Amino acid sequence: MLKLGNRFMKFIDLESQQQRIRPALDRRIATVLAHGQYILGPEVMELEQVLAAYVGVHHCITMASGTDALLAALMALDVGPGDEVITTGFSFIATAEVIALLGAKPVYVDIDPHTFNLDPDQLTAAVNHRTKALLPVSLYGQCADFTHINALADEWALPVIEDGAQSFGATQHGRRSCGLSTVGCTSFFPSKPLGCYGDGGAIFTDDAQLADTLRTIRNHGQSQRYYHTRLGINGRLDTLQAAILLEKIAIFPDEVERRNLIAQRYIEHLIQVPDITLPVIQPDNTSVFGQFTLRVKNREFVLQSLQRAGIPTAVHYPQPMYRQPALLDESICLPECERAAQEVLSLPFHPYMDEADIVRVVDALILAVAGN
Numbered sequence: 001m002l003k004l005g006n007r008f009m010k011f012i013d014l015e016s017q018q019q020r021i022r023p024a025l026d027r028r029i030a031t032v033l034a035h036g037q038y039i040l041g042p043e044v045m046e047l048e049q050v051l052a053a054y055v056g057v058h059h060c061i062t063m064a065s066g067t068d069a070l071l072a073a074l075m076a077l078d079v080g081p082g083d084e085v086i087t088t089g090f091s092f093i094a095t096a097e098v099i100a101l102l103g104a105k106p107v108y109v110d111i112d113p114h115t116f117n118l119d120p121d122q123l124t125a126a127v128n129h130r131t132k133a134l135l136p137v138s139l140y141g142q143c144a145d146f147t148h149i150n151a152l153a154d155e156w157a158l159p160v161i162e163d164g165a166q167s168f169g170a171t172q173h174g175r176r177s178c179g180l181s182t183v184g185c186t187s188f189f190p191s192k193p194l195g196c197y198g199d200g201g202a203i204f205t206d207d208a209q210l211a212d213t214l215r216t217i218r219n220h221g222q223s224q225r226y227y228h229t230r231l232g233i234n235g236r237l238d239t240l241q242a243a244i245l246l247e248k249i250a251i252f253p254d255e256v257e258r259r260n261l262i263a264q265r266y267i268e269h270l271i272q273v274p275d276i277t278l279p280v281i282q283p284d285n286t287s288v289f290g291q292f293t294l295r296v297k298n299r300e301f302v303l304q305s306l307q308r309a310g311i312p313t314a315v316h317y318p319q320p321m322y323r324q325p326a327l328l329d330e331s332i333c334l335p336e337c338e339r340a341a342q343e344v345l346s347l348p349f350h351p352y353m354d355e356a357d358i359v360r361v362v363d364a365l366i367l368a369v370a371g372n
């Protein structure tokens with residue numbers, strides 16, 4: 001049956017997913033309400049085991065958010081005033097925010113225009129004796145180039161923290177995002193590839209000592225009840241969110257497959273269209289398409305045309321982080337970050353889109369770009 005052309009188009013459809021697993025979610029939630037261990041309950045431990053196995057590392061520490069995951073990772077690595085942490089100029093604010101919050105200096109490196117990820121060739125010039133850690137982001141669902149990043153980190157004996165908030169489920173050389181470096185952080189914000197029904201996040205590592213430190217930091221630096229050996233945060237994931245994630249991770253591999261099929265359809269429809277630059281996935285990578293983001297010229301015009309056609313869009317992100325008032329550094333200008341901020345446009349994308357949805361977006365986009 002044909003879908004109505006004017007059916008409401010969602011940027012991300014969390015309802016279809018919920019319908020699919022609603023009875024299982026209800027059972028999980030009822031179990032938590034019955035046992036009443038809302039903080040660090042059994043579902044949290046169960047989820048940590050499932051997630052660690054999925055990523056292929058020894059330790060998973062669930063966190064209250066992706067931001068807390070990044071913050072705790074930097075705290076565990078003793079990042080503080082006087083230190084520099086090298087990251088990309090082009091990401092969600094949280095990436096650089098956590099560095100600045102700890103009194104350290106974010107040092108921004110330009111991106112590779114094809115992958116939107118930190119350009120490893122430019123890392124070399126940014127490293128010096130003040131560098132305390134590298135914090136690459138795996139933007140839009142594709143991992144940064146960890147082969148090169150880890151090689152440079154080894155030379156300087158630096159830890160590497162992956163901001164995998166958008167890339168959970170992606171792979172590089174067959175290994176999963178968040179398991180590619182010293183420590184990997186992700187987010188379970190509802191709209192991320194694996195999302196819960198509130199805020200959530202997780203940290204992954206093979207380093208047992210680091211894992212212990214992270215668990216302590218997550219819980220106010222507490223070693224035993226009301227004994228606090230260091231400063232920490234309240235960074236725990238709620239048991240209810242862990243319960244929800246246990247049902248969502250069960251269907252996640254299928255959703256990752258669907259995400260790839262849908263991205264493939266978008267690419268097939270759009271590959272011949274002039275004035276659209278499609279996302280490039282490197283041969284060693286698989287993406288989870290945390291966003292389906294492409295480049296257009298004259299983006300404002302395209303955005304307005306799509307809005308008139310009832311197609312929701314987003315711009316991830318309209319400014320490099322160093323241009324945000326909170327982090328403003330006018331001495332920095334990274335040309336590829338600046339250009340990306342002017343050109344990127346994210347299309348509706350979720351695992352429950354059908355061909356009619358895809359065609360509707362594609363048709364509207366082609367018209368919008370041609371009207372330029």
Ligand SMILES: *Cc1c(COP(=O)(O)O)cnc(C)c1O
Pocket residue numbers: 065066067068091092094095137163165166186187188189199200201
């Ligand atoms: C979403 C996101 C974060 C922060 O995650 P929260 O769970 O919202 O705190 C950090 N980095 C990137 C790249 C993100 O997309």
